[in-house]
Amino acid sequence: MNPNNPAVDREQAFWKIVLHRLELAASDPPLSRREAAELLAQLPPRRGAETVGDRIRRATAEARLPQRRDNVIYVNFRPLIAIQRLAADSGEEAPLPDPGRPLESADGRFRLSIAAVAGELRLTLEALGFAADDFAHRRLGVAAASACPASAMEQIVPLGSDAVIAQFTLNADGDGVCTLPDTPENRRVLLQPVIGLIEDDG
Amino acid sequence: MARCTIWIPLVPLTEPGRASAPSVLLEIGIEPGGYGADPDTSRQRLCGYGLARALADAQAALAAAGLPSPARNWTREPPVWHVANPDARLSNAAGAALGLALGELLYDGRCPGSRLIASGHFLPVSAAHGARLAPDRRLAGKLVAARALGPQAAPLPFLVPAHTPEGIAIVQEYAEPIAALSALNIPVTPVASLEEAVAACWRLDQDVHSAPTSKRTIPS
Numbered sequence: 001m002n003p004n005n006p007a008v009d010r011e012q013a014f015w016k017i018v019l020h021r022l023e024l025a026a027s028d029p030p031l032s033r034r035e036a037a038e039l040l041a042q043l044p045p046r047r048g049a050e051t052v053g054d055r056i057r058r059a060t061a062e063a064r065l066p067q068r069r070d071n072v073i074y075v076n077f078r079p080l081i082a083i084q085r086l087a088a089d090s091g092e093e094a095p096l097p098d099p100g101r102p103l104e105s106a107d108g109r110f111r112l113s114i115a116a117v118a119g120e121l122r123l124t125l126e127a128l129g130f131a132a133d134d135f136a137h138r139r140l141g142v143a144a145a146s147a148c149p150a151s152a153m154e155q156i157v158p159l160g161s162d163a164v165i166a167q168f169t170l171n172a173d174g175d176g177v178c179t180l181p182d183t184p185e186n187r188r189v190l191l192q193p194v195i196g197l198i199e200d201d202g
Numbered sequence: 203m204a205r206c207t208i209w210i211p212l213v214p215l216t217e218p219g220r221a222s223a224p225s226v227l228l229e230i231g232i233e234p235g236g237y238g239a240d241p242d243t244s245r246q247r248l249c250g251y252g253l254a255r256a257l258a259d260a261q262a263a264l265a266a267a268g269l270p271s272p273a274r275n276w277t278r279e280p281p282v283w284h285v286a287n288p289d290a291r292l293s294n295a296a297g298a299a300l301g302l303a304l305g306e307l308l309y310d311g312r313c314p315g316s317r318l319i320a321s322g323h324f325l326p327v328s329a330a331h332g333a334r335l336a337p338d339r340r341l342a343g344k345l346v347a348a349r350a351l352g353p354q355a356a357p358l359p360f361l362v363p364a365h366t367p368e369g370i371a372i373v374q375e376y377a378e379p380i381a382a383l384s385a386l387n388i389p390v391t392p393v394a395s396l397e398e399a400v401a402a403c404w405r406l407d408q409d410v411h412s413a414p415t416s417k418r419t420i421p422s
Contacts, residue, residue: 084223085215086289088256088297091323091336095215097293098255104290146217191215 061151077141077159079148079196081105083112094187096121103193110195112142116182123178125168125195132174138197140176142166145192156199165189167198206232206308209319209351210298211344212289225347227319228287230301232309235282244283248302251285252292256323259299263324263333264306267396271306281309296323300335300361303396304403313400314407319348319360319388324396333396335363341372345379345390354387359406361399364392 031039043055044062083103089095097103102113102124109131113124123142127135141164148157165186168176180186210228235244248257264270283305301320307313321344322335338344341362348360360383366375372392373380380390389406393399 084291085293086212086226086291087215087294087340088210088212088228088292088301088321089215089294089323089340091296091339093339095294095296098252098295100254101252101293103293106291144217188217191217 058155061149061155073161074158075141075161075164076156076199077143077148077164077196078156078199079143079153079194080140081107081110081153082145082148082150082192082194083110085191094184094191096187096190105195112193112195114190119182120179121182121186121190123166123168123180125166125170125176125178127170127174135170135197136172136174138170140168140170141196141198142178142189142193143196144189145194148194148196157196164196164198204234204316206305207317208232208301208305208308209317209348210295210301211319211321211347212292213340213343213347215293225343226287226289227347227350228285228289228292228298230305231284231286232281232305233284234279237279239280239282241280241282244281248283248285251288253285253295253298253302256295256298256302259296259324260302260306262327263299263303263396266327267333269307269312269396269400271310281306297321297338299323300396300399303333304361304399307400313403315359315403317358318403319351319358320362320399322361322363322393335393335395337365337367337369338363338372339367341366341376342379345376345383348383348388349386351388352386356387357406357410358388359403360388360390361393361402362390364394 040052043052043059046055050058083105085097085103087095096116097114099115102111104111109128111126111128113126115122115124125140125142126132127140143159143164147159147163166178166180168178170176208230210230211225212228213225214223230248235241245257248254261271298321300322301318304313304318304320308316308318321341322338325331325334325336327333344362345360351358362372364372366372372390376390383390391399391402391406393402
C-alpha cells in the first residue's frame, strides 16, 4: 500500500486482477460431467473411503506391474517389507545366511531363518512383537524383490504362484514353517526376499 | 602387541541386475586384553556379530598353513576382539575369514603392520594344499567400499583373491578401481593363499621401510 499515492495502488490492484484472469485462462477447463464419468469408469473399484486421488495412484501403480499371463495361478500378494542382506562372501553365487544367523526386517517385525537340510531349504518365519498378534493365523509369503517394485509396497500385486516361493500360515504365536527345494532359483530369491501378506480374492 | 585394525568389505546381496544399497566396511579392532583376559570371551562376541563361520574358517586356515595361535602363557596378553560398527544386516561372513586370520597374525607380530583391508574365503583347507583362497564374485563392490577410507598417510594393504571365478587375473579385470585405490595409498594386493598373503605383507613392509633408505643413498 502506498498512502501517498492512491492512484498507484489502484493500478497495482487492477494488474493483479488481470494477471489472475490470464492464469485462469491458461489452465485446462474443468472436466465435463461425461469426461469425469469416463475417467472414473477406467479406475479400479473403490476401496473403503479411498479418495479419487488415491484410486488414480493405485491404478497407476497397478498398470506398472507386469502383465498377467494365462495358464498361471495368481495370488494377491501385498508386499510388506524387503529384507536387505549384506555379505562378506566371495565364493558362492547365491549364498545362504550363515547357520544360526536369521534375517531380520529393518522394521523389526519379521525374522526369517533359513536352513539347508538334505537338499531342501527349511524356512521359518516369525512375526515379532505386536506383529505376532497382527499376523497370527494369517497367510504370508516370500517373493523376489524383482517381482515387487518398491512403489508397490503395501499394495496388492497379483503374482504368479511360482513367484511366491514360500507360503506360511502363521500360528497363534505368529510363527510359520515352510520347506522348499534347494534350487539356484530359490536361493536367488532369498538374496533379497520380500515378505508379504497373501490376501484372499474379494 | 599393539592395537590392530582390520576392515572387511561387505556388499549387499541382490539378484543379478538389480540396483542395490552401497557397500560398507566392517571395522574390527584387536587390542591387548590384559594378562587375565579370556580370549574366548571376545571371540564369542565376534560370533554374536555374525562372524562365527568366518572365525572357524580362519582358525582352520591358520592350522592348515602351519600358523596356529601361540599357546597361552604369562608373557603374552590375550587379544580382545571387537567390532566397531556391527551391522545387523550381515548374513554371510565367509569372506571375512582371510581378514580374521590375518588379524590373528598381525596381533602376534607374525605379520607386519597394524592395519589392513582383506576379503576372501578359503577353499576347503587341507594339509597338502594349505589355505588357498576361493575366487571372488563380488570384488567390484568391495573395491568401491574401500574408497570410503580416503587417502592414507601410510600404505594400507588391501588383500584380495588373485583371480575371478572365470580365471581372469584381478589386476586385469579391475584395473581402473585398483588404480583409483593406489592413488589413495591403498595398494590392492592379489594373493592365492594365506601363506602368500603373509609373504605379501612382509614384502610391502620391506618396501615401505627400504624407501627412505634408498633415498638417502641417491647421490646428490
